[in-house]
Amino acid sequence: MTDVVTRPNADSAPDDDAIVDGPVGDAAAPPGDATTGEYAWAPAEPPKRSKHLGWWIGVPAGAAVIALVASSLVLIAPGTSIAGVPVGFSTPGAAADAVAAQLATTTVVLTGDGGDAEVTAAELGASVDSRALADRAFALHPMWNPTTWFADPSTAAVSIDEEAATTALREAAPALYTDPVDATIAFDAATASFMTTPAEPGTGVDVESVRLALQTALADGESRVELDATPAEVAAITSTATAEASTATLNSMLDTAGFYVGTERTVPIDRAVAASWITVQPTDDGTFDISADAAAIQPMVDSLAPLVNRAAENGKVITDSSGDVLREEAAGISGRALGDTSSVASDYATQLSTGNAAFTLPVTEVAPVITTLARRIEVNLSDQQAVLYENNAVVQSWYISSGKDGFNSGTGNFRINSKLTSQNMGNRDLTKAPYYFTPDVPYVMYYNGDEALHGTYWHDNFGNQMSHGCINMPVSAAEYVFDWAPIGTEVSVHY
Template sequence: MTDLVTRPDADTAPVEASDSQSTAPLDGGGETPPLAWAPAEPAPRKRRLGLWIGIPAAIAAVALVASSLVLIAPGTTVAGVPVGGMTPGAAADALQQRLAETTVVLAGADGEPEVTGAELGASLDAKALADRAFGEHPMWNVTSWFSDPNSASVSIDAVAATAALSAAAPELFTEPTDATIAFDAATASFVATPAVPGTGVDVESVRLALQKALADGQTRVEIDATPVEVPALHTTATADESIAKLNGMLDAAGFYVGAERTVPVDRAVAASWLSVEPIDDGTFEITADAAAIQPVVDELAPLVNRGAEDGKVITDSSGDVLREIAPGISGRELGDTSSVASDFAAQLADGNAAFALPVTEVAPVITTLARRIDVNLSEQRAYLYENNQVVQSWYISSGAEGFSSSTGNFRIRAKLESQNMGNRDLTKAPYYFTPDVPWVMYYNGDEALHGAYWHNNFGNVMSHGCINMPVDAAAYVFEWAPMGTEVSVHY
C-alpha cells in the first residue's frame, strides 16, 4: 500500500507517496527523511454563465430593434390584406398576389364561370400602398400598431378583361360594329355608315367588385352577369366629327395665292388623294398621297402665272393723284414646286386643304399723267398740258369789258354736266338768263369753264366772266380734267 504525506499547514490533505520514497519515525533515531509536499491545486475558475447568456440576448435585442426599423407594424392591413411584420417589398408582393388570385364569379351565366384578377389584367399601385403603410405604421412606433385597413384603387385592363370575360361566358357577348367613313360620288361628300352597339359584361362593374372584395378581405366575389350594351370603338358621333372635317376640306380644297383660290381642286379629285382609317384610340386618321397630288402640281404654272397689268393715274403738278385711270395689277410667277406635293399631303393630314403657293410678285408699271389747264387771256386761248407737254388747245371767249375774268391759279372744285345760268327775271342782276349750259367746271367762285352753244365768236371776249369754249372742246376737257385739276388764268 502507499503511504500518505501531509502538508504542514491546516489545509493539508493526504497524498500518495511513490515507492522510491522511504518513511521514518518522526521522533528521531537515525536520519530525518526529507518531507515531500503534494503539488498545489489550481485556483478554481470564476463562473461566467451570466455573461454567456447575456450576449445572445443583447444580439437578439439589437436585431429586434433593427428589424423594427424596416418592418410594418403588427396588425396593419392594406386593402384588406394583412401586411404587419412585413417589409414594404414583401407587402407589395402580397397585395398584388391577393388581387391576382381574387376570383370573380359571373352569376347567372351558363355554369357561372369564374375569372381571376390576373386574367382580367387587374392591378394596383402595390409599391406605393406598401410604402405608405410603412411610412404611417412602422413597427418601431407602437402607437401605430393594429391600424385600420387602408383602401386601394384597383385598375383593370379593359381589353384583357373583355377578352377573359368573353372567353368565360361567350353567350353574353356580341361584337359591336364600328362606324365607317367613305366618299359618296353622288353627293361628292364623305358619308358615314353608323355604328351598331354590341353586348357584354360591364368591365367597370367587374373592377368595382374586385376593389370591394380586396377592401373586405375577400378572395371571391360574385357579379350580376346580365349583359349590357357595349358601344363600338369607332362611334357614329366620332365618325360624324371626322366627316365634318373632311367635307370642310373638300369645300376649301385648292391652291391659293393670298386669299384667292387661284386653282380650285374638284371635290372628287381631292377625295381621291385622301385615305381615312380607323385607329386604336377610337378616332379616324386622315392621310394623303403625295404621288396622287403631284400630277396636279405639274400643271400649276400656266394656271398661276400672269403678267402685270400696267396702271395709269392723273396727278397735279406736285404728283398728288387726282384720278386713277387704271389701278395697275401685279403679275406673278410660280416659284419652286419641288416640295409642294409632299407639303400639301402633310397639310391635308392636319385637316387644312388650302395650300398657299410660292409665288413671286411682278410689279406693274404705273404711268403718271400730270395734267393742268392754262388759259391765256391775251391769246384768248386755252391749253391742256400733260407732263408739261401741250396735248390740246382751243380758242375761248373770256369776260367782256366790265366782266373781266379773274386771273390767278385755281383748281376745279365742282363739275356739272348741265346748268341754267343767270336769272329768269331779266330786270334783276345779272340781267341775263342762259338755260342748259353744258359741261360746267367751276374753278373760282361763280367763274367756270363751260361750253357755249349760243355763239361761235371764240377768240374774242364775249362772256360775263366765265371762260366760254366750243361745246365739243368743253366736253373733252370735262372728261380729261378730274376734280382738283390746276387752272392758271393769266395775260
C-alpha cells in the same frame, strides 16, 4: 506532529493499538503497504470550482432581447392590415408582396344573363401600389412603437388596365359583348361633298364596375366577389364627332382646292376631281388618315402652263404736277411664267395629306410698265384761250369766253373739285339775281366757288368775254376736257 494513519492488511483484525506517533519530516513518506507496516500520506481535498451558472443563462436571454429590439426596427406593428390583408410582424417588402398576391388571386364571378364566368384580378390587369402602401403602413405603424399597434385597416386604390380587362372579360363571357360600329367618311357625288355615317355603340361589361368590385373585395379581405354582369354600352373606337370634324376639314379642302398664284386661285379644281385624288382611312386610335395620289394629280399639273402663263399688260395713271395719282386709266397686269413643275404633283399630294388644298405654284412674274400722265389746264384771260398740258406738252387748246367786265373770272391756281354732266344755271325768276336762266348747261367742271369750265350752246363768240364769270367753251371742247381731266386736276387762271 502530524498524525499518520497506518493501513493494516485486510486480513488482519483491526488493532486499536496500531495508532502510534510517527516521526516529523518535511518530505512525505513513500506510499506503503499496511501489511508491511509502512506509512502513507492521506490525499489532500481538491479545491472548490467557482460557479458561473448565472452568466451562462444571461447570454442567450440578452441576445434574444437584442434580436427583439432589432426586429422591431424593421417590422410592421402587430394588428396592422392593408386593404384587408394582415401585415403585422412583416417587413414592408413582405407586406407589399402579400397585398399584391392577395389582389392577384382575387376572383370576380360574373352573374346574371350571359354571365356564369370567372376571371382573376391578374387576368384583368388589376394592380395596387402595394410597396407604397406597405412603406406607409410601416411609417405610421412601426413595431417598435406599441401605441400604433392594432390600428384601423388602411384602404388601397385598385387600378385596372382597361384594355386587358376588356379582353379578359370578353374571353370569359363573349355573350355579353356586341361589337360597336365605327363612324365612317365617304364622298357623295350627288352633293359633291364628303359625308359622315354616324357610329353605333356596342355592348359589354362596364370595366369600372369590375374595378370597384375588386376594390371592395380587397378591402373586405375576400378572395372572391360576385358581380351582376349587366351589359353596358361600349363606345366605338371612331366616334361620330371625330368623323364629323374630319369631314369638315375635307369639305373645306374641296372649297379651296386649286393652284394659286399669290392669293389668286388661278386654276380652280373641280370638287369631284379633288376628291378622287384623296383617300380617307380610319386609324387604330380612332382618327382618320388623309392621303393623296400624286400620279392622279400629275395630268392636271401637265396642263397648267397655258392656264397660268400670260404677258404683262401695261398700266396708265393720271397725276397732278406733284405726281399724286388722280385717276387710274389702266391698272396694269403683271406677266407671269410657270416655273419648274417636276415636283408639284408629289408636293401637292403631301400638302393635301395635311388638310391644305391651296397649292401655291412656282411662278416668275414680270411687272407691268405704268405710264404716268401729269395733266393740268391753263386759262389765259388775255388770249381768251384754254390750253391742256400733259407731261408739260400741249395736248389741245381752244378759244373760250371768260367773264365780261363786271363779272370778270377770278385768277389764281385751283383744282377741279366737282363735275356734272348737265345742270341748270341761273334763276328761273329773272326778276331775281343773277337775272338769267340757262337750262341744261353741259359738262360742268367747278374749280373756284361757282366758277366752272362748261360747254356753251347759246353762243359761238369764243375768243371774247361773254360770261358771268365761268369759262365758256364749245360743247365738243367741254366734253373732251370733262373726260380728259379727273377731279383734282390743276387749273391755273391768269392774264
